[in-house]
Amino acid sequence: MNINYQLPENIEELLNTKRNEVKPQFAELIRQGGYVPPHIDLLIDAISILSMGKNILLKGPTGAGKTKFAETLSYLFNQPMFSVNCSVDLDAESLLGFKTLAYEGEKQVIEFIPGPVINAMTSGTLLYIDEINMAKPETLPLINGVLDYRRTITNPFTNEVITAEEEFGVIAAINEGYIGTVPLNEALKNRFIVIEVPYIEGDQLRNLIQTNTKLTNEKTIELFVKLSSDLVTAVSQGKLSEDAASIRALLDACDLSSIIPAKRAILRSIVDKLDEEREREFVMNLTETLF
Ligand SMILES: Nc1ncnc2c1ncn2[C@@H]1O[C@H](COP(=O)(O)OP(=O)(O)OP(=O)(O)O)[C@@H](O)[C@H]1O
Structure with a gap:
């Protein structure tokens, strides 16, 4: 770091x-x-x-x-x-x-x-x-x-x-x-x-993923950094509830995606925790465009 x-x-x-x-x-x-x-x-x-x-x-x-x-x-x-x-x-x-x-x-x-x-x-x-x-x-x-x-x-x-x-x-x-x-x-x-205490982004988030998760693929790490930034923006625009952008959930998704496909890791760690169908769809669409 x-x-x-x-x-x-x-x-x-x-x-x-x-x-x-x-x-x-x-x-x-x-x-x-x-x-x-x-x-x-x-x-x-x-x-x-x-x-x-x-x-x-x-x-x-x-x-x-x-x-x-x-x-x-x-x-x-x-x-x-x-x-x-x-x-x-x-x-x-x-x-x-x-x-x-x-x-x-x-x-x-x-x-x-x-x-x-x-x-x-x-x-x-x-x-x-x-x-x-x-x-x-x-x-x-x-x-x-x-x-x-x-x-x-x-x-x-x-x-x-x-x-x-x-x-x-x-x-x-x-x-x-x-x-x-x-x-x-x-x-x-x-x-x-x-x-x-805001969510960390960009270089700092990349560092955290590299040092704190099992994910090593640089390209996938980059996509997770982008996903996090899009989630933070969507939360600030009121499109998603606050939990959707949690770094805790993102790190879980990164860890999981070192073993299972990233889309499924995001589904389990981020999407399925959201209460509203509209929000779940939003994050899944975002994931589809990135991964
Ligand atoms: N800036 C950061 N530096 C290091 N670790 C971070 C950072 N942001 C999030 N994390 C990681 O995300 C996870 C959640 O962090 P933590 O429990 O400190 O959050 P919190 O703000 O206290 O959450 P809550 O309000 O839900 O209790 C931990 O694994 C932590 O290491």
């Missing part, structure tokens, strides 16, 4: 604000982290935001690499990442932890098992909150104090006041407009700096 970007001189310094070990070669690190940025500014801005102790909200369509982006930041900062997956069932316990009965020798005691938010705060690591707009609006305000300058929470289960370690950082992801999501509460949104 070629990463020939202009990097700011202080990039190592920014990374070192929050990680213990100095590692060489920023480009090599990005490659190992796995996220291919559409533009290096995305990574530089994310590193800058986290190194200043602020929170990041990654906003983008499904399968655009938001989780991979967060994992790469965790890798670059050399910090483990605790994760929370939001759903309507998310409650205080799944965020903060729960009480349980344990034994101290013969004696029964009540023990508190910390959840991901408290674990990340006390160990000074990163916290990833995925699909943050899937949670019920009343749940996440519980952690408002964790997300602003206070970096503090009073644990409702133990009454203990917990303040985050210096290196603690929060990355959240949001998939706007997705079924089941609710608009993010303003007070919550206010506590994040937003980074838009």
Whole structure:
């Protein structure tokens, strides 16, 4: 993978604000982290935001690499990442932890098992909150104090006041407009700096297919890059639903097409996931013209 970007001189310094070990070669690190940025500014801005102790909200369509982006930041900062997956069932316990009965020798005691938010705060690591707009609006305000300058929470289960370690950082992801999501509460949104994560295209996508799938035929790879670009355009014109352009689905199709014919791989990985017949026909026609 070629990463020939202009990097700011202080990039190592920014990374070192929050990680213990100095590692060489920023480009090599990005490659190992796995996220291919559409533009290096995305990574530089994310590193800058986290190194200043602020929170990041990654906003983008499904399968655009938001989780991979967060994992790469965790890798670059050399910090483990605790994760929370939001759903309507998310409650205080799944965020903060729960009480349980344990034994101290013969004696029964009540023990508190910390959840991901408290674990990340006390160990000074990163916290990833995925699909943050899937949670019920009343749940996440519980952690408002964790997300602003206070970096503090009073644990409702133990009454203990917990303040985050210096290196603690929060990355959240949001998939706007997705079924089941609710608009993010303003007070919550206010506590994040937003980074838009678009689908990668062109050279970057070609690199990703070459390094992350079993497909080796250059001509077929080129056709998949073109197919992806046409799908992204059709989604932006409202002709297809967002899922149709997911890079996750495209990579699946590339993998499969190293064994079965590309058209069938596209049918299984992309077309058959679409709900409307009109959309399925559209993608099949596109495929027929390309492959
Ligand atoms: N820019 C990218 N760099 C590296 N991998 C990518 C990129 N875009 C997509 N992918 C790949 O696509 C797949 C989906 O990525 P990921 O799970 O990070 O997406 P996501 O945006 O978190 O999706 P969702 O919103 O559905 O959870 C992964 O296999 C990931 O490696």
